[in-house]
Amino acid sequence: MKIGFIGLGNVGGKLAGSLLRNGVDLTVHDLNPSLVAGFVARGAGQGDDPQQMMRDLDVVITCLPSPEACEAVLRQMLPEVTPGKIWLEMSTTDAEAVKRLGAEVTAKGGAAVDCPVSGGCHRADTGNIAIFAGCDRPTFDRVLPILTTMGRRILHTGPLGSASVLKVVTNYLATVHLVANAEALTTAAAAGMDLNTTYEAIKISSGNSFSHVTESQVILNGSRDISFTMDLVKKDVGLFQAIADQTGVPLEVSPLMVQIFEDGIARFGERELSPNIIKRLEQATGLDIRAPGFPAEMVDDEPEAPGFEVVPQGRQPGGT
Known part of the structure; x- marks a missing residue:
């Protein structure tokens, strides 16, 4: 073939x-x-x-x-x-x-x-x-x-x-997890928690997610590189919101995700790496959400x- x-x-x-x-x-x-x-x-x-x-x-x-x-x-x-x-x-x-x-x-x-x-x-x-x-x-x-x-x-x-519907659904969930992980890591740092320990606590707990064990690692490294950009996230969440609008589902979290990434694009540019959505919180708090020992990019072993x-x-x- x-x-x-x-x-x-x-x-x-x-x-x-x-x-x-x-x-x-x-x-x-x-x-x-x-x-x-x-x-x-x-x-x-x-x-x-x-x-x-x-x-x-x-x-x-x-x-x-x-x-x-x-x-x-x-x-x-x-x-x-x-x-x-x-x-x-x-x-x-x-x-x-x-x-x-x-x-x-x-x-x-x-x-x-x-x-x-x-x-x-x-x-x-x-x-x-x-x-x-x-x-x-x-x-x-x-x-x-x-x-x-x-x-x-x-x-x-x-x-x-x-x-295509299910792909948009799963990408939406990944976006929610990314934003939630950014908030969790920043709040833990503000509370004086060690970020290496924080990462492990989330990983072994009910708070874990695929996003955490991948994106949180490159967030903490500082590279924030998952080869995915904010404009693509906005497109995916927009597709999810369109499905909800067409089917009459009154979403509350999804519109907020759209707003968050629109703000991220306005601040950092549409081709900014998507995990750098955490920079909004770093700027607001003055914190640097990085920790030693994490990879610059994800490798499938x-x-x-x-x-x-x-x-x-x-x-x-x-x-x-």
């Missing part, structure tokens, strides 16, 4: 790297020629443009920064969609948009899957990231070998668009292993 990958950024480049590392016949494309050149030097083919890639390849994967970018690329590919072609959308995007675009793909005999990832760039780099997949079951069975090459835990979430399908609790394997 010949696979194309469009979008070699922080996440896409790592996912494409897993495909290439595992011997997949891979062709890549990106607006940044240096990123493409790096993959070509490692054995990948160079795609001329999205239209040519859809014409010549079996599967084309997109991993792009916005719903608008995704639609622009699909518009180029759509004339070459024929029966048997597959479009895998791995961006964090709008569920309604991916359903609308996916319907155009299926109308031409192709198959569409929204399959965003979750778990951090460090796990995308090792093939140990989680992947959600929204599509019909027969299509899921076709793409599962591709997904298990890029990720460790693969969850079939239901029909097209369902994966779990050995790469074949991926597998995660079966939801209460469901049977192969069900939806």
